[in-house]
Each structure stands twice: as structure tokens, then as C-alpha cells.
Amino acid sequence: MRIAIITAMEEEMAPFRSQAHITSKTQVGKVIIEEATYLGQPLILVESGIGKVNAAVATTLLIERYQPDLILNSGSAGAFGAGLSVGDVVVATQYIYGDVDATCFGYEPGQVPQMPARYDLDAAWLDRAKGVAAAAELPYSLDFGLVLTLDSFMSEAERVEGIKSTFPAVKVSDMEGLGIVQAAAQYGIPVLAVKAVSDIAGHGDMTANSFDDNLDDVATHAAHFTDLLVQQLQSVYVES
Template sequence: MKIAVICAMQEEIAPFRINSDITGREVMGKTVIEHAVREGRELLLVESGIGKVNAAVATTLVADRHRPDLIINTGSVGAFDATLKVGDVVIPTSYIYGDVDATCFGYAWGQMPQMPPSYEIDAAWLERLRVIAQEEQGNLPYRLDFGLALTLDSFMSEGERVQGILEKLPDTKVSDMEGLAIVEVGQRYEIPVIAVKSVSDIAGHGAESADSFDENVELAGRHAVHFTEFLLRSLSSEVATAEPQA
């Protein structure tokens, strides 16, 4: 199975580079695609750049050039759910755009015209992640949760705006600036996309949110990678079990 891991920032992709052998590198504008071997598994490590457009371009390039069987988006998120803390990990079960409003045309809030109201993560992959979460519960130095994620072009530090979104979408767990773009492109190419995100800041706390992001983005990156590695190992185990014995 060919797997691409997409992160927005160097701080988020860096934990994957540790203990990986980089065998090749492609640079196209903001997109960096590294061919890596990690624990015997080949991976495409992709640094996309920040924001929806950069994420969509990077995902399109990876899909066109390499046709991965699975895309994993990892990195940092801001927490909308007041019970989440910095370092906690959230697995998005669905994505909605948090800065789209075409309700005057009869669309749901957050729905891009002529597009779905939400983007659901593949049910089979979600179930696999739930099983891993249950099996590894005692090995996780953070809380793990599942739920709705938003993607926006804004860093969500403004409390009034966060509250306004929660009034419309009260089940929102977290927000990022790339995830839904990656999911949407993946669906166009019929490539499943899953996301593993870790909280770097609590949304709606002004300058405190920004300071928290700066201080904790590397921690968030490490925690997101930590849980992702459980999935990668489970996939490697399946491959090893399926190989014929000499």
C-alpha cells in the first residue's frame, strides 16, 4: 500500500523525518514531496504549505504523480470543544467549511454552492482507527477523541467569531486551515483521506491562542505522529502476515 502523509508546516512533518531514510525529493512551488523509508515502509512525506489552496495543490500533485492508496493528513488544530486540552488528539469524522455562507441561496451554513453540506471520512478507515484507539488506550499520553472538524482560512483567535460558529455547529471539535481541501481533492481522485490532528491552541482566546500555537505546534505535531504510527504499524503487520512463508 502506497501512503502519502500531508502536513502544512515543517514543524508538523519533522517528526516523520526522524528515523526515516529520505531517498528522493521533489519541490514544486510550496509543495515538497519526499520519498521516505520508515521502519521498512515506503512513505510520501508531503509539506504542502499553509491554507486551503496550498493543501489542494499539494494533494492534486501527489494524486496525479503518485496515486497513493491512502492519504493521511496530520498536524495541529485549534480546539472548539472546551473539554479538549493542548496535546489532545482528535480524529475528524467529518469536515465542514467554517467560512462559507451561501444560505441566501438555500444552502446549509458552511456548504459551498453545488457541493455537499459536509464531507464524511471513509467509514471503514474510521472504524479501523476506533479499534486502534481502543487497543492502544493505555499507551496514549493524551486524550483521544473523534468528531466534527472545520476548515477555514482564518486562525481562530477571536472569541466572538468562535462563539458564533458554535451557535451554528455546536458539535464542532476542532478547526484547521487545510483538512477539508485535502479530503475534497482525495474524493475527486477516489483516494481515501483520514486525518489525525493534535490540539496546539484553544480557539477564541485572542493573543493567548496565537502564543499557544507558537509554543505548542511541535508538541501537536509529535502527538499526531505518535497516533498515526499505530496505524502504520498495523498496516505493516497485515502486509507481513499476508506474505507467503518460505
């Protein structure tokens, strides 16, 4: 089974690189692709750069060159959902673009014209992730739910409230996830996205400061659960 991990930033990739033996490295623009041995098994590490275009480009390069069976997106996110705290982890069950608006043409909020209104992540892979979560003793709270991808860092309270009123089920938002999911969907490649809360959306400068202060720690949380997924999936593949 060929697994790839995509992160947006070096800080989010660092926990994986620290445990991996890198055997090759290539770079195209902002995209860094590394072949690695990780926990005794082959793994592909991709650092995409920030934003959904970089993420989509990285995903396309990855798939065209390596044809992975599964893509894991690990990284940070801003919390919208009630009860979420910095350090908590959310696994995406569904993705929507939080700042796309073509409703004047009859499309749903968040729907890119001629594309799906929302992207449901693969149910079978999510069931495996839920099994991993149930069996593990986690040093953080973990939840599953809707993730939005936006081009903006969500620090402004008024804008955050508007998004929450449009998408009341949203748990967290990121800037890359749906770029990965949409690109992978074109090829029929499943994606699991693991997002750790670095900040609480809508608190102005406090939101930005929280991101800066907590990025390394929350990247470790996201990487921890992603690592559990990799171990479980690789062990199942080896046994089968």
C-alpha cells in the same frame, strides 16, 4: 499498500522525517514531496504549505504522481469542543468548511455551491483507527468528531462563539484538512486526519501564543498516533 502523509508545516513533518530515510525529494512551488523508507516500508511525505489551496494543490500533485491508497493528514488544530486541552488529539470523522456561506441560495452553512454540505470520512478506515486507539496506551486523550476548515486563525472570542452556534458539534478547526479531503474525494482516495490541539480558540493573543509555544509538542502527538496507524495498516497489508 501505498500510504502518503501530508502536513502543512515543517514542524509537523519533522517527527516523520526524523525516522525516515529519504530517497528522493521534489518541490513544486510550496509543495515538497519526498519518497521515503519508513519503518521498513515505502512512504510518501508531503509538506503542503499553509492553507486549503496549498493543501489541495499538494494533494492533487501527490495523487497524479503516486496514486496512493490512503492519505494521512497529520497536524495541529484549535480546540472548540468542551473538555479539550492542549495536547489532546482528535481524529476527524466529518469535515465542513466553517467560513463558507451561500445560505442565501438555499445551501447549508459551510456548503460550497454545487458541492456536498459535509464530507464524511471513510467509515471502514475510521473503524481501523478506532481499533488502533482502543488497543494502544496513549500519553494523551484522543477523541473522534467534526473538524472545521477555515481560512482564519480563530483567536477572536465573538467569531468563535458564532461558529460554535452554527456548528455545535465541532471539536477542532484547521486550515488545510478539507482542502485535502475534497481534492482526494475527486479521485476516490480515502483520507484520515489526525489533529492535535495546539490552542484553545477564542482567547485572543493567548490563542496565538499557545500555538507558537506548543506546536512542536503537539506535532509530536499527532505524529505519534499517525505513526501507530501506519504501523498497523502496513502490518495488515504485509500479512494479507
